[in-house]
Amino acid sequence: SQELEQSPQSLIVQEGKNLTINCTSSKTLYGLYWYKQKYGEGLIFLMMLQKGGEEKSHEKITAKLDEKKQQSSLHITASQPSHAGIYLCGADITGAGSYQLTFGKGTKLSVIP
């Protein structure tokens, strides 16, 4: 079974619209990381969340961590074509100080001009 579940699997939005991607863990989260990937390329780091209730923003992207729900959300405001790509959440879920970094299956985002 997948330890990190992302939803939705894919998303098509009109430029200018807001959107949210969710990442839910079946285990305790010790650190949660959001990445973006263009097809056929490496992953670009977006944000890291470590404490329950933590919220971080960068430009039009905001990520939150709900420790009790073992869930994180990534929200994009006023989407642009440059936001298109695959968004992946990764987490340390095998224990504090563990080096085993696990990823979800990703959410493919398309932004229509």
Add this chain to the structure above:
Amino acid sequence: DGGITQSPKYLFRKEGQNVTLSCEQNLNHDAMYWYRQDPGQGLRLIYYSQIVNDFQKGDIAEGYSVSREKKESFPLTVTSAQKNPTAFYLCASRRGATEAFFGQGTRLTVV
């Protein structure tokens, strides 16, 4: 500039052959990782290493082997025992419980 380098970008292998993918980092990171990415599957962990001369199996280690003789290098060998090796392979490194840095990937195709 500091970073993580994977080579080659594209690799073709005949069935029954072993092939080695290179991953080098000059970030002085202790931990290094190998992931496999298939369409719709996200990243699946093959092997990871926390320190030199030590490594652990990930979720899909069968048919793969690694070595960690130097801190900077973590090569991955795809053996003939791997039944479906065609995929996109990503290497990463990080220091402790911080964000991982990724290479640009190697696309392996079996011909």
